[in-house]
Amino acid sequence: MNQKFELTPGYTINRIINGCWQLSEGHSLTCKLDFDDVMRAFHGLVERGFTTFDCADIYTGAEEFIGEFVKQLKNGSSISPDDIQIHTKYVPDLDILQDVDFNYTEKIIDRSLRRLNRDTLDLVQFHWWDYDVPGCVETAGHLCRLQEKGKIRNIGVTNFDTKHLAELVDAGIPVVSIQTQYSVFDRRPEKALLPYCKEKHIPLLCYGTLSGGLLAERWIGAASANPETRSQVKYLQVLEDSMGWEGYQELLLILQRIAKHHDASIAHVASKYILSQSGVGAAIIGIRNSKHVDSNTRIFDFDLDAKEMEMIRNHLAKHNMLEGEPFELERTVGSKYRNIMKMNLNE
Ligand SMILES: NC(=O)c1ccc[n+]([C@@H]2O[C@H](COP(=O)([O-])OP(=O)(O)OC[C@H]3O[C@@H](n4cnc5c(N)ncnc54)[C@H](OP(=O)(O)O)[C@@H]3O)[C@@H](O)[C@H]2O)c1
Numbered sequence: 001m002n003q004k005f006e007l008t009p010g011y012t013i014n015r016i017i018n019g020c021w022q023l024s025e026g027h028s029l030t031c032k033l034d035f036d037d038v039m040r041a042f043h044g045l046v047e048r049g050f051t052t053f054d055c056a057d058i059y060t061g062a063e064e065f066i067g068e069f070v071k072q073l074k075n076g077s078s079i080s081p082d083d084i085q086i087h088t089k090y091v092p093d094l095d096i097l098q099d100v101d102f103n104y105t106e107k108i109i110d111r112s113l114r115r116l117n118r119d120t121l122d123l124v125q126f127h128w129w130d131y132d133v134p135g136c137v138e139t140a141g142h143l144c145r146l147q148e149k150g151k152i153r154n155i156g157v158t159n160f161d162t163k164h165l166a167e168l169v170d171a172g173i174p175v176v177s178i179q180t181q182y183s184v185f186d187r188r189p190e191k192a193l194l195p196y197c198k199e200k201h202i203p204l205l206c207y208g209t210l211s212g213g214l215l216a217e218r219w220i221g222a223a224s225a226n227p228e229t230r231s232q233v234k235y236l237q238v239l240e241d242s243m244g245w246e247g248y249q250e251l252l253l254i255l256q257r258i259a260k261h262h263d264a265s266i267a268h269v270a271s272k273y274i275l276s277q278s279g280v281g282a283a284i285i286g287i288r289n290s291k292h293v294d295s296n297t298r299i300f301d302f303d304l305d306a307k308e309m310e311m312i313r314n315h316l317a318k319h320n321m322l323e324g325e326p327f328e329l330e331r332t333v334g335s336k337y338r339n340i341m342k343m344n345l346n347e
């Protein structure tokens with residue numbers, strides 16, 4: 001049975017969101033994507049109730065691809081474009097942060113509307129690369145003006161730490177959600193962000209839940225992994241600094257034992273563990289083919305009992321939590337986390 005939840009009054013989304021970074025140019029490192037197969041996956045997902053999509057202005061080609069999907073829905077599908085929810089992001093380039101003004105913000109939002117074939121953007125998640133560059137709160141204010149103009153339905157944020165999220169909230173920006181990395185490898189949100197968001201009723205929309213596919217049976221017993229995607233490049237770094245390869249292999253066996261009990265898979269259990277955390281609204285799972293479409297419906301068919309949750313928690317407690325707040329390492333100049341990111345993709 002599919003699970004949905006009301007993110008804001010009158011606006012309901014699925015608890016599993018279809019992630020579309022995987023469709024962006026250069027994300028797959030070892031193969032070329034079959035976009036006909038991805039389109040089949042999209043139709044299959046919405047038919048099964050997975051109607052919520054996540055993309056970004058900086059995921060090269062992804063907004064256009066979803067726009068094409070919307071066009072197909074308009075032309076005679078049993079599912080209407082109004083039955084799906086599309087979340088995008090507003091990520092001004094690092095190099096122009098100091099020059100961002102209202103006209104620039106509106107230009108990018110108009111481009112997303114055009115690419116996505118929509119009259120209104122359901123959710124725009126705001127990202128700011130460098131807190132030392134002034135203008136973060138003012139730029140979020142631009143999104144409020146565009147909300148008043150009817151171009152944006154809801155405003156969210158992504159990759160904010162607790163302090164800077166609080167600054168937006170205190171300034172009256174109506175933040176309805178925060179997208180952040182939260183997984184069995186990366187529990188940084190538990191330190192301060194999650195408690196703050198619970199208090200303010202701002203649900204977490206979590207990425208990294210499957211750590212780019214590293215949380216799957218195929219890796220049991222492997223001695224190492226050659227990254228197949230940019231997601232895996234990133235999550236291998238996270239793994240290295242959290243539980244290490246040995247801890248990861250032990251975790252896979254624990255998750256497999258639990259999964260077998262529920263006739264499910266490691267990926268289902270890893271997703272369910274994050275969805276079971278209080279304050280988590282949804283998990284975002286990346287899509288780059290149709291092979292997992294049927295499988296992911298299983299996530300809603302079972303619950304983890306207290307003993308199973310404890311088994312996972314006990315294992316995680318034996319290992320390091322990554323340093324700092326969510327996205328802090330990624331913001332630190334010279335860090336390996338920052339060095340793999342592309343911060344000027346909008347122009
Ligand atoms: N705000 C941000 O900064 C940010 C950053 C990263 C991601 N995101 C969002 O989060 C989404 C997810 O990205 P992610 O990098 O975190 O990747 P992810 O969701 O952890 O991993 C996606 C991969 O998991 C595998 N997978 C999917 N379903 C599976 C299943 N049932 N069983 C086994 N494997 C399965 C697939 O690999 P195969 O196709 O190879 O089988 C897929 O490519 C992105 O698309 C994006 O929307 C946002």
